[in-house]
Amino acid sequence: MPVYQLGQALSFPAPHLADESGLLAVGGDLSPRRLLLAYASGIFPWYEAGLPILWHSPDPRFVLELEALQVSRSLRKATRRFELRFDSAFEAVIDACASVPRLGQRGTWITSEMRAAYIELHRLGFAHSVEAWREGALQGGLYGVSLGGAFFGESMFHRAPDASKVALVGLVERLRAWGYTLLDAQVHTEHLARLGAVDIPRAEFLERLEGAMETAHRVGPWGPDLDPQPA
Secondary structure (H helix, E strand, C coil): CCCEEECCCCCCCCHHHCCCCCEEEEECCCCHHHHHHHHHCCCEECCCCCCCCEEECCCCEEECCCCCCCCCHHHHHHHHHCEEEECCCHHHHHHHHHCCCCCCCCCCCCCHHHHHHHHHHHHCCCEEEEEEEECCEEEEEEEEEEECCEEEEEEEEECCCCHHHHHHHHHHHHHHHHCCCEEEEECCCHHHHCCCCEEECHHHHHHHHHHHCCCCCCCCCCCCCCCCCCC
């Protein structure tokens, strides 16, 4: 399969045209409009500093079924050791995640360009952080993008045992309460597999994503209560 070169036009090739590694296209930009189009189309950026922007749509796709999250007794106890917050320290979360290399990469994939792009998505109300705090210190968390009835997880980190898992439990509980139907974890990791995430065919993922995109977007900061209302 050829890898497509993106121009200035706001468009992507069909996800099924990605090569065996999941690489679909190269180039373009990280503007909010392009990023939101990518996520709504089942595509995400992933590249190292010094390289052009690389866009991926892997097959299979790794998802965490919201009703299948495996919360052990010890993890349930751990949730009581942390204070859960939403969107209170987005930049701190993304910076902490940047210090954790992705599997198979030498350095961070969260370049300064990526950092700025997701902070802008956060400002616009589409990117969110879930945080586990203890004694006034950020101990773990995750961030991702919310569109329609789907949440696209980008990265997570921990400084204390179980802190990132506690954030994930909090995220799943909120997504369930809001009626979300899809939690995208992108590519397989043993960490999330132990919590119940599974690989599904890309075609199935795209079909489910299409259904999730029919749900109204919840745009705006996520506070301690179940808000905001769909837009």
